[in-house]
Amino acid sequence: MPINENEVTWVKPPRMGLLERLYLPAIAQGLQTTLKHMFGKKVTQQFPEERPKLPPNYRGVHRLNRDEQGRVKCVACYMCSTACPARCIDIVAAPSPWPDREKYPEVFVIDELRCIYCGMCEQACPCDAIELTSLFDLTGLSREEMMFDKEKLLSVFDQTATKGEDPIRTKSGKLSIASEPNV
Numbered sequence: 001m002p003i004n005e006n007e008v009t010w011v012k013p014p015r016m017g018l019l020e021r022l023y024l025p026a027i028a029q030g031l032q033t034t035l036k037h038m039f040g041k042k043v044t045q046q047f048p049e050e051r052p053k054l055p056p057n058y059r060g061v062h063r064l065n066r067d068e069q070g071r072v073k074c075v076a077c078y079m080c081s082t083a084c085p086a087r088c089i090d091i092v093a094a095p096s097p098w099p100d101r102e103k104y105p106e107v108f109v110i111d112e113l114r115c116i117y118c119g120m121c122e123q124a125c126p127c128d129a130i131e132l133t134s135l136f137d138l139t140g141l142s143r144e145e146m147m148f149d150k151e152k153l154l155s156v157f158d159q160t161a162t163k164g165e166d167p168i169r170t171k172s173g174k175l176s177i178a179s180e181p182n183v
């Protein structure tokens with residue numbers, strides 16, 4: 001339906017003075033803002049040259065811990081994947097090639113893009129085999145690259161375990177009851 005002409009209110013743009021037409025007040029205001037930021041307190045962190053100071057117990061990328069013989073410590077009990085609220089841990093258990101446990105994870109994949117970094121997997125693990133590290137800047141160019149498999153998760157252990165900020169939190173040593181048959 002066409003608009004009735006007497007229902008339309010026409011607004012005239014305000015007339016600009018000489019200074020405004022030369023844009024001088026706007027330029028001065030812009031310079032004032034620039035100078036304020038040049039000499040004011042710096043808040044932007046120059047990453048990656050400057051590394052952020054992470055809080056204690058920061059929850060970053062996962063790692064699968066190795067035992068004292070360098071083997072994957074996981075006994076494929078599925079406690080972590082059961083506890084995971086995002087359902088992003090995929091494990092395939094197989095008979096263990098070692099005598100000290102019944103099973104081991106033939107496949108262990110975490111979808112790092114689906115994970116919400118809640119730490120429930122670490123809490124649920126009965127033998128301290130999975131931990132979240134302070135690593136936060138691992139990137140990938142595709143979704144597949146962010147599906148971290150067992151080798152990748154073990155490599156995160158190798159990369160982080162000796163660093164001061166990511167010590168191995170597991171102190172229990174021996175594998176838990178979850179490693180025993182019929183549990």
Ligand code: SF4
Nearest residue numbers: 084115116118119121
């Ligand atoms: S941190 Fe939370 S969401 Fe991520 S894998 Fe562990 S339990 Fe799942």
Ligand code: SF4
Nearest residue numbers: 074075077078080125
């Ligand atoms: S809870 Fe621990 S031992 Fe059990 S499957 Fe997960 S990482 Fe492995």
